[in-house]
Amino acid sequence: MSAVAALRPGRSVTVKVPATTANLGPGFDTLGLALALYDELTVTVREQPGATVDVIGVGAGEVPTDESNLVVTAIAHTFAHYGLELPGLDLVARNSIPHGRGMGSSGAAIVSGIVAAKGLLEGIVDIDSTALLALATEMEGHPDNVAPALFGGLTIAWVTPEGPQHKRLMVHRGVSPLVFVPEHVMSTALARSLQPQSVPHEDAVFNVSRSALLIAALIQSPELLLAATEDKLHQNYRASAMPETNRLIALLRENGFPAVVSGAGPSILVLASDPGQRIPAAELVASASDTRWQALMLAVDFKGATVSVADALVG
Structure with a gap:
């Protein structure tokens, strides 16, 4: 099935993803916490093939604005995983998460793309939370940042032969x-x-x-x-x-x-x-x-x- 044929040009999704902080001291590659600082992404299907990215805020003038952009790569990775052709896309990324500072910016970009793909493919493919975490971990290499970015709160992440797993916990209101x-x-x-x-x-x-x-x-x-x-x-x-x-x-x-x-x-x-x-x-x-x-x-x-x-x- 062609996702290009199934998606109407003009179909649009908006994604909001939190910053994260991982390790939290002793919980190396295991613990992560979602923080109320967000990257926002709008993805719109267009008729022309390829992708363009308009970056506003953090990363403007620095990150790629074509198909090599990490967000586009994550969308493409998700479509390819389900054997679907990537449609032409216009992206607007409004970024607030600092880059290269240990606040999960790359994880947020990956999660933004995968969750955007989930929205674009609604009604075509059902992508559940287990699949979201597996796809994000494939790209990021470890789940400690992508788990809280996906699910919020405090997350414990671990990897099994069946794939990455997580447990989300609520944080004490005093923290x-x-x-x-x-x-x-x-x-x-x-x-x-x-x-x-x-x-x-x-x-x-x-x-x-x-x-x-x-x-x-x-x-x-x-x-x-x-x-x-x-x-x-x-x-x-x-x-x-x-x-x-x-x-x-x-x-x-x-x-x-x-x-x-x-x-x-x-x-x-x-x-x-x-x-x-x-x-x-x-x-x-x-x-x-x-x-x-x-x-x-x-x-x-x-x-x-x-x-x-x-x-x-x-x-």
Whole structure:
């Protein structure tokens, strides 16, 4: 079946996808949290083949605006997975998620494309949550960012022989994320290259205990977040690549703020136990650093990716 024949030119979908922060300290490649900062995407079917992308906001003038754009690649990947031909597309991407800062921008782009494809294919193919996660993980390589981007809230992600799996949890209402975003970027590939293939047994046990505690802290006991965000598995190994991030995290933690690297960095995540903790944390960073760090006081997103379809299929 040809999706081009089944889709009317002018059919349009609008997608909204949250930023994410992964690892959360000890939960390396496993835990992720959706944040109330969004990329919005509108995709419209056109008669001419190919794709064009109009980027507004973050990434404008920097990311590709043709078929090589990651969002278009994700749409094409989804259509190809179901053996369908990709129609001509016009995309408008309104981006707010910082790129290369450890806030899940690539995961959000992938999820945007896959969820847009789901909307475009409504009535042709039923793409359920399991398939969405599998497709996104295929492209991203690991599910820790794409799971919260898709489903919202706090997610635990793991991989089985049958494919990636997730469990979504609600976060205690006191948990108040604060993200410090620097002007410089960090390559996820570089950050991962600094990770050793094996770690000491006692460090592994340490992280197992803290990861278990972190789940309890995030859903029930936020007062435990400082202890629960301790990590010996990945942050120390990557510290040399982002010394200012490492220095400010140490300073924040010395002052009682549960600070960790956001994803692969270089942004810093503070998981405050109540909203009032965030202002003194922001003041501390502002007074302690000679470089500019944007302080984003964000809510937890509980919806994940959403899609609305503007018109109907041709009968």
